Amino acid sequence: MLKDHAKIMQAFAAAGEIVGRKKLQKMIYIAKKVDFPFQERFQFHFYGPYSEELTLRVEELCNMGFLNEVKEKKGGYMQYRYSLTDEGMEFLNMNLVELPALEDCLTDMNSQNARFLELVSTVLFFDDLEVEEVKEKIFTLKSKQKYTEDEIKQAYEYIEALKGKVVPV
């Protein structure tokens, strides 16, 4: 009952404030790919994996007063900041979801920038392909981002480090 809402709220409780919708999308996708049980489905879009269901869930949580959304002008575009409200905390306390190691992973991701998380999530989206094929995909589909070989290597290392955090002790 509203468990999927509670899981997303748990993510905010673990990460603290999340700045940027793109960043939020990539954090949840990456967490899902390293085996956290988020239910939202993702498809490949302009910025890599994107979930309409997640957008909807966050919007609902804002309408419910559980999430606080602050909209601010940033250069030529709008940026959004999200954090849990007191009502959200109360709801979460009534619907606790056990997600061990989530905090560690999300805090780490939250300290990365959206550009890097976009790369990491794209690498994970193509995780059934060989490394060379993944590079080709990134250079073709993400040509405007101008990712380097070195950044791609870092993305792979980052994924391994994250997976290390979620392995049960």
Place this chain on the structure above:
Amino acid sequence: MAYSQEKLVEEKVFKDPVHRYVHVRDRVIWDLIGTKEFQRLRRIKQLGTTYLTFHGAEHSRFNHSLGVYEIIRRIIDDVFDGRPEWNSEQRLLSLCAALLHDLGHGPFSHSFEKVFDLDHEAFTQKIILGNTEVNRVLTKVSKDFPKMVAEVIAKTSPNKLVISLISSQIDADRMDYLQRDAYFTGVSYGHFDMERILRVMRPKEDQVVIKQSGMHAVEDYIMSRYQMYWQVYFHPVTRSAEVILTKILHRAKHLYQKGYQFKHEPIHFYSVFAENITLYDYLKLDEAVILYYFQMWEEEEDLILRDLCVRFMDRNLFKYVEFDPAKEYKKLSELSTLFAKAGLDPEYYLVVDSSSDLPYDFYRPGEEEERLPIQLLMKNGEVRELSRESQIVDAISGKRRTDHKLYFPADLLKDDSSKKNIKKQIRNLLDL
């Protein structure tokens, strides 16, 4: 002659209630339609449980897939052919992607995917790229062709124009399903002037655009879509059937994991319950198989599974009340406790279901949503986003409508033969 160019000696036609005829001239398309993976789509309904609300809605994903193919064929052969922005070498790729775009759908896919954490799009990829008849047909075109088709469907192809034909806010997929679903449900919504829209579509480097003169036809299409979502796709009775279907699958999986001995062994479900389903197993599943098990499970010892299956098969669905999660989540928690006390497991008998739709949205740089907007081609050659020109579309752009309902078995709550006082408390809370 290369297989990709091969034509049938005589054109084949499928009689179709929406497009009148579906025309097939290409050998590759004819061969794909004949594959067992494509024929399987005849056994999967386009609208899942909607037939329990609109009795005519028995049409299949096979019908819809042919329809999407036919729309793309008309766009390419009748409108795009010969235009400098259109590369005719993309014709076969576009037709195949259109025909196969829903190939991986499973039985009652919405519920099935939710319960078993599966993704029909991943199965579409596996069918196209795996050891299948479809793959063998596509490979005859060229070694890379299956991958190219799969990438268009997954939207990871560099060919954005072809992707936008099949998947965007005005694409062949939606144009077919709106009209087809309207026809088979019998509702008067969902109709728009598709011929007009097709005639004003123009290819551009990255996406299809619409000539400005076709704007009103596009407005009509967007309104049709809006009405179909709320009148048909989110109909509360259909959602109730979907809720029960989902709970049956949950219960069966739960029982399997607890080591329950089914009277009738669900052999088709074993790998999906055990979370190691293969492509072979997946392709064996269709709606006839699922409904067969539901009928058999009406005789099971487990009371919850039995009751839910009887409800689904006999259409004795859950009733509902409007629910506001923000204001009523504490009430929900209270109800949950009372349901348990009344001997009704709230996990199966008290369900919140949400429907939500965003009729149209445009892309805002940097942070926002990632939908490909509909672009109008102005007389001076400029391209302008639809909502900047259309006041009607502007009024609904980015406006999401969401609706929550709480489902429960009213008949059991009104049965005072046991737990009378608790049930009375529940009825009071639900205003029954």
